Amino acid sequence: MQTPYPWKDVLGSAGLPHAQADVLKLLHLRSGRRLPLLDLPAADGRPEGLRLASLPREARSAASELRGLLSERVLELGLSFYAVKSRHGAARNGVLLRGRRALRALGPSKEAKEAAPLRKLLLPEAESRCNGLVRRYRPGQSLPRHVDNGMFEDTIVGVVLKSSPMNGLRLCQETPSLDGSMVLLAEAQGSHGLKADFFAELGFKLEEEDGLCFCLEGHARQLAHEVPPVSSERVSVTFRWFRADFLKELEHMEARLQ
Numbered sequence: 193m194q195t196p197y198p199w200k201d202v203l204g205s206a207g208l209p210h211a212q213a214d215v216l217k218l219l220h221l222r223s224g225r226r227l228p229l230l231d232l233p234a235a236d237g238r239p240e241g242l243r244l245a246s247l248p249r250e251a252r253s254a255a256s257e258l259r260g261l262l263s264e265r266v267l268e269l270g271l272s273f274y275a276v277k278s279r280h281g282a283a284r285n286g287v288l289l290r291g292r293r294a295l296r297a298l299g300p301s302k303e304a305k306e307a308a309p310l311r312k313l314l315l316p317e318a319e320s321r322c323n324g325l326v327r328r329y330r331p332g333q334s335l336p337r338h339v340d341n342g343m344f345e346d347t348i349v350g351v352v353l354k355s356s357p358m359n360g361l362r363l364c365q366e367t368p369s370l371d372g373s374m375v376l377l378a379e380a381q382g383s384h385g386l387k388a389d390f391f392a393e394l395g396f397k398l399e400e401e402d403g404l405c406f407c408l409e410g411h412a413r414q415l416a417h418e419v420p421p422v423s424s425e426r427v428s429v430t431f432r433w434f435r436a437d438f439l440k441e442l443e444h445m446e447a448r449l450q
């Protein structure tokens with residue numbers, strides 16, 4: 193079959209790092225609204241601020257216990273992100289939140305105690321400010337693209353408790369494009385002023401297996417990330433630590449509303 197336009201490479205493989213040019217051949221064209229993804233395998237220091245490790249042997253039983261605890265899609269451990277977020281939003285609007293939702297944030301839950309060995313191993317400090325979010329992704333489920341909330345410290349630690357082979361976390365690559373990680377790979381000029389552009393999204397993809405730990409700091413922490421739809425069940429836990437100054441400020445705001 194003849195292509196309708198003579199395609200001309202804009203970026204071309206010459207403008208891409210070698211590994212990424214290789215991936216071009218495997219470009220995964222998806223149906224639907226989204227653009228094809230052109231991802232490099234993520235590795236220690238790529239992107240800058242990413243570190244990978246496998247779960248220490250001592251933490252493996254804690255990890256499988258944690259997996260067993262999850263009955264819903266999301267399970268929160270420790271200081272609740274959702275409760276703190278809604279309390280902060282309410283306090284900013286002059287409302288003091290009371291009731292179960294607010295109280296949930298006060299003490300560590302039973303599940304949080306169970307997760308403690310895992311959390312301590314991964315980052316022993318600031319226990320009381322730690323939030324753990326266990327997520328279950330069923331086939332077809334995804335996590336929308338986001339940057340983690342600034343109410344948390346710079347360090348984010350995740351553990352893949354159950355991997356979905358070939359699927360998993362991807363970090364968007366920064367490019368000069370106004371649309372973030374989108375890049376024009378090729379364009380074609382047809383007759384009568386017709387023009388076609390071929391875009392892809394550049395990123396980094398974690399090659400996940402059960403027990404993979406990832407740590408995002410600095411540049412990597414600022415990058416948008418997402419979990420595209422998975423093809424088999426995936427379970428992860430993400431540990432984040434509320435900034436002490438953020439919690440102090442919330443305390444002051446709420447005290448003024450008493």
Ligand SMILES: O=C(O)CCC(=O)C(=O)O
Pocket residue numbers: 325327335340350361417419428429430
């Ligand atoms: O499931 C994951 O590994 C990522 C979770 C995540 O990005 C988050 O909870 O903010």
Ligand SMILES: [Fe+2]
Pocket residue numbers: 338339340417
């Ligand atoms: Fe995140």
